[in-house]
Structure formats: structure tokens, C-alpha cells
Amino acid sequence: MPSVEASANEQQKRNNIHLVLQRAGISVDAERLASLARAVDANRLATDAVARIVAGDRPPAVFRAPEPRPDA
């Protein structure tokens, strides 16, 4: 079982997640919050890398499969 002990920073992070989920109408207990907080950290690392890449290129946010190759 994940530890639910938390530093002040960690507690703040969990409070933020709690608020986000609460706004979505979802309630979770302390144990679930601790697990979610760890996963949120990992996801933030991954998406920060993505943010750095797109910051340099500034692509639009649309997706459409490209046209077929002429020789297809």
C-alpha cells in the first residue's frame, strides 16, 4: 500500500489534485490521492518534455491523416 504520509509540498500537490477531482465531481480517499500524486508527477515530466519541443516549433493543434502517397 502506498504511504499517505506527506511533506508540506506533497500535501499541497495532493490538495490540488483533490480540488481538480472534486470539481469533476469525483471524491477519492487519502490513499488514492497519494497514488495519483505519484502518477501525476511522472506524467508531468513526460508532458514537460513535449511542451519544450512544441515551444520551439509552434505547430497547430489539429490532426488529420495526410493524403495517400502518389504511388500508393
Add this chain to the structure above:
Amino acid sequence: MPDLHWLSLAEAARLIESREVSPVELTEAALERTAAVDGELNAFIALLAETALTEASAAADEIAAGGYRGPLHGIPVGLKDIFDVAGARTTAASKAPVGHRPESDSECAKRLREAGAIILGKLNLHEIALGATGIVSSHGPARNPWDTTRITGGSSSGSGAAVASGELLAALGTDTGGSIRIPAALCGIVGIKPTFGRVSRRGLMPLSWSLDHAGPLTRTVEDAAIVLQAIAGHDPGDPASSGVEVHDYTSRIGDGVKGMRVGVGSRWFSDDLPEEIAANFREAVGVLESLGAEVREVDPPHIDEVAGAVACIMLPEAFTYHAPWLRDHADKYSEEVRFRLELGATYSADQYINSLRFREMVVEAWRQVFSQIDIVATPATMAAAGPIERSDLSTTYSLIRFTNPFNFLGTPAISVPSGFTSEGLPLGLHLTAHWFDEARVLRAAYAYEQATDWHTRRPPL
């Protein structure tokens, strides 16, 4: 004549057309096979035996009257239980009240029926299609026909098990991060995820609108081409559906790979790969080379970041769809699925939007790759089927690593049987090509399949 349930779809079609076998005989053979093995495999959630036999009888009458429709006429098929089939409950293998009893068919079911196929049942899956192992299901896990203590892979777990075991000649699955190709690889069959927009998702329970694809699982590449031909094409009922012309997938399937430029990955594709998987892949690429393919190295940019971006699109979209039930019935979802849905709620708008923007960049980079390469080859998975008892969410990465980048890209991608581990478990070769070039993917997979005999092996059931 071999056992009817082990015929390929194409062989069965020839026998039906020549009236050597009737759709009723074939459907009864599928039902008998299912009665014999499904207690062990748990591939079916719902068996539609009565309606299937009625449909088979009608197909037999139509064929006898000269109304043969084509290679799916009279062929029993199954659909993953997130495709709507009129009158049959769609459960998504969840105890949460997400299901319903549809009055009309999904577009895929409708097209299969129009081609004359017989819908034999609804197939097991990883709950709500959110998972790559196939073990989380309100119906219990589907089991791998090669070793029933092992996973099938998912999320189209029942589709993989049913086709590999001879219960069905073909099944449909969906694929958001590998959910057609992973069970195909782990069960030793063929699975193709077509280009994003090539096959309609109307009437499917969505997992992620931006990444969901539908496609067939079959025992041969030719059979995959036949089923894909029937379900591909524009549908105004799916906003992502493409109007690009559908190719003929079977007429040039035997044209071979001579001169075809096959890209194999350098660093990202080979890092951390277990030696048994790497050796199997090298051997498969060697087969393509011996058939005349030109093998080149590719190293597409930003591939390391794709998995994070896929999760950042998939999980918020899955949360958005399931939020109404998650609010009031969270405890009805399995713990694993509930956790991932709640995680989907925690992504911020900038994370989600930047992942969509990143997708545009990666697509553009791969357009450049596909101007110099015809096919990109990888192993289908980093691992064979693991024991059910030891598989969980942590198993996922080794299953999706080579499949989920191609959901992000939306390119057509296939897994074709490429051999067995020392423990006798199937492995797959994964091939992808330019958008809407399903014909080339099928041609390369067919050439490889015909040069090997992996697709002729049968599980010990």
C-alpha cells in the same frame, strides 16, 4: 477436408461459393468448437447461437438461389463487446453501468452483415478497452490458447483467443494503443489496425476519439485483407471518417516485396529489447531481405516522447467519456481502470493541447521518413504472453512500446506471426506504412507469411 473450424476464411469462402460447404455447416462447426473450448478460454461474453443459425440458414438459401455476395457470405465472425450489434447488449466488460442494448448495428456490424457475414457473438475485452493485458474484465480474463495460464494481450482479448483457437474465422477488435495488434501477436494470429479514419467507429463505445481505430483479427493475412475490404470506407456517421478512396486489398497482395524499402529502427527500436525478441526480429527482417526487400536504418525524431503524449490524449478523453458513470458508480469499475480514469482527470488543458500539437510535429517528421522508406518494421511487442497471475498494469509498457506510436501517427500497422519463444509462445512482426497504404502493409505481411509457416501452427487445444 480439414476440420471446418480450422479453415482459413478464404478457404471457407471458396467452399461456400462452390457449395461444397454450407453456411449452416460452418456456423455449426464454429458453435461446436466454441462449446468445446470456450469454457477454458473465456473468449465470448455473449454467444448469439440462435440468431446466427437463422442468419446462416438465410445465407444458405440466398446462395442456393444464385445470390452469392462475396467472400464473407456465410462466414461466422465475432465482434469485441464494444461494437453495437442490434438487440445484443454492449457491456464493454464493465460492471459499471456503461452498457446498453442497442436497437441498431454499429457501422462495422452493418457492413459485415451487408457482405453476408454471420455474427456469432460478442467477445471479451479488457474493461472499457483500457488496458493491454486483457485480464481485467467483468467476465473474467480471456485465456491464451497456446497456454491457458497466460494472458492473451488486450484489449481485444476475446477476439485474439477466439480466432487463434478456431472458434471463429475472423473477429473485429479496436486499437487505441495496440489493442488489435498485441492480442494478435500474443495469440499467434494476424491483426491489422488501418489508417485513422479508414474504418468507421460509429456505434462503438469510445475510449479515445483521437486514437481509436477498428480492424480485423484473422489467422491469415489474406483473410485480414478480405475483412478490411468489407468494413473500410467513408461513413458520415463518424466525424473522423476519411473520404480517401479504398484500395483493392487482395488483387495485388501476392506482388511481393522485391525492391520494397524496409526501415528498421536504430536506437529507440532496439534499446532494452530482450535477446530472444531481438533475435526473432532479426530473423524476420532477414526473411524480408531474402525476398528482395532493401533494408535501411531509420531513427525518427522525438519517438521517446510519444508514449507520454499518447497517455496525455487517451486518458483525459477516456475520463471525459466515462465521467458521468465515474461520479456515481466509481466503485463498479475495476481498481486498475478506475485509477487510470481518475488520472485522466488530472491532466491540464495545456498538457492535452500540447500533446495534440506535438502529434502534428511527429506526423510531419514521419512524412519525411515515408518519403524514403516504404515499410517500417519492428517487433510487435517486447515480450510474449506472460502468466495471468503475474501480469498487471506494470506489464503494459512491454506490450505497447512498438504499437502505440502508430496510434499517435494514425498509420496502418499489422502484426503477423513471426515464430515462437523457447517456451512455445507466439511472437509477432509489426509492419507499418504511409497513411492509407494498407495495401502495401498487407503485401509485405503476406510475402513474409508465405515465406514462413508460423501461421500454419495450431495451439494445443
